[in-house]
Amino acid sequence: MSAVESAIRRAADDRNGALIGYLPAGFPDLTRSIDAAVALASNGADVIELGLPYSDPVMDGAVIQAATQQSLAAGFRLRDGFEAVKQITAQADVPVLLMTYWNPVMQYGVERFADELVAAGGAGLITPDLIPDEASDWLAASERTNLDRVFLAAPTSSDSRLRAAVDVSRGFVYAVSTMGITGARSDVDAAARTLVGRLRDARASSVCVGLGISTADQVAEVLEYADGAIVGSALVKALADGGVTQVAATAAQLAQGTSTKK
Numbered sequence: 001m002s003a004v005e006s007a008i009r010r011a012a013d014d015r016n017g018a019l020i021g022y023l024p025a026g027f028p029d030l031t032r033s034i035d036a037a038v039a040l041a042s043n044g045a046d047v048i049e050l051g052l053p054y055s056d057p058v059m060d061g062a063v064i065q066a067a068t069q070q071s072l073a074a075g076f077r078l079r080d081g082f083e084a085v086k087q088i089t090a091q092a093d094v095p096v097l098l099m100t101y102w103n104p105v106m107q108y109g110v111e112r113f114a115d116e117l118v119a120a121g122g123a124g125l126i127t128p129d130l131i132p133d134e135a136s137d138w139l140a141a142s143e144r145t146n147l148d149r150v151f152l153a154a155p156t157s158s159d160s161r162l163r164a165a166v167d168v169s170r171g172f173v174y175a176v177s178t179m180g181i182t183g184a185r186s187d188v189d190a191a192a193r194t195l196v197g198r199l200r201d202a203r204a205s206s207v208c209v210g211l212g213i214s215t216a217d218q219v220a221e222v223l224e225y226a227d228g229a230i231v232g233s234a235l236v237k238a239l240a241d242g243g244v245t246q247v248a249a250t251a252a253q254l255a256q257g258t259s260t261k262k
Contacts, residue, residue: 002148003095003123004047004171005206008227011046015258017223020208021045021251022099022232023239024053024064025084026071033071034087036239039248041092044255048088049126049230052081052100063233067240078104082120089121097150097171099126105138114141124148124171132164139168150174153199155191163202172206172228173199177213196226219257229257 001009011018021040025033037048053068053076085096098117105113105125117125124147130138132151142149148171153162155176165173177192192209199207209222210230222229231254238250 002146002171004097004148004150007046007095008172008206008208011258012227016220016260017226017258018046018208018228019044019219019251019255019258020047020049020210020228020230021235021254022049022051022064022210022230023235023247024051024068024071025081026053026074026076027067027236027239028070029074030076030080030084032239032244034084034091035244036247037084037088037096038091039244040235040251041088041094043248043251044258045251046094047123047228048092048094048096049099049232050081050084050088050096051232052078052098052104054101054104063236063240067236078108082116082122085117085120085122095123095148096121097124097126097148098122099128102127102130102138110137110141111144114145114147117147118145122147124150126150126152126174128152128174131161132168135168142170152176153195155195157195159198159202162198166199166202166204169204172208173204174230175199175207175209175226177209177211177222192222193225216254216257216260219254220260223258223260 008018023036027033053071088096150171151165151169152174153165175195196207206227208228209226213229213231214234219229238246
């Protein structure tokens with residue numbers, strides 16, 4: 001079993017499921033982004049999703065876009081992402097997934113990227129704009145290196161697309177709770193529950209839900225039917241507003257949702 005799926009299973013055994021926390025590497029600077037990720041792990045996050053800043057973040061909402069653009073403007077380079085993973089995994093005993101659009105991986109070299117991620121201690125990739133039909137290079141590299149690979153599934157996906165995502169994912173399948181871009185919402189889209197059910201029918205062993213989760217109550221709601229809840233914008237906003245201290249407090253509050261009685 002993969003490192004990520006093992007962490008999710010432990011969270012299900014110990015509580016109601018996993019909290020996966022997203023932060024962008026290099027925001028507000030590289031050192032504080034590392035400290036913030038370590039704070040997530042110390043305050044209830046079971047898996048860390050570390051975003052690689054990218055110039056065309058088509059799936060990211062305003063809060064995350066602003067953070068990643070600041071990181072790029074300050075001189076962030078892809079190699080800084082590997083350094084961040086290395087320093088986070090040295091301090092925190094939780095798996096770290098990189099979230100990255102596919103173009104930077106291709107430009108860097110898929111095999112080289114995989115090797116350097118392994119050397120840094122990373123667990124794998126979340127690839128929001130890569131579909132299974134076009135992922136042969138990544139599938140081969142991740143098989144060779146035993147890295148996890150997380151593909152996305154949307155409410156509009158056909159049954160065959162969902163089966164394809166399930167077949168190639170390792171770690172979990174990322175269920176997009178609603179169509180659109182990331183960002184906190186007052187209600188998590190009810191379509192997520194249906195989507196997770198469809199992924200279960202496609203024999204997914206681990207499904208986590210993201211986009212729009214921002215409160216402990218929403219985490220608890222998602223864990224009624226999914227294996228993990230992914231939170232991004234709320235944590236990035238906390239980092240922007242109050243630094244590492246506020247990220248730690250927000251993560252601890254969100255983690256309360258993993259222990260709420262069903």
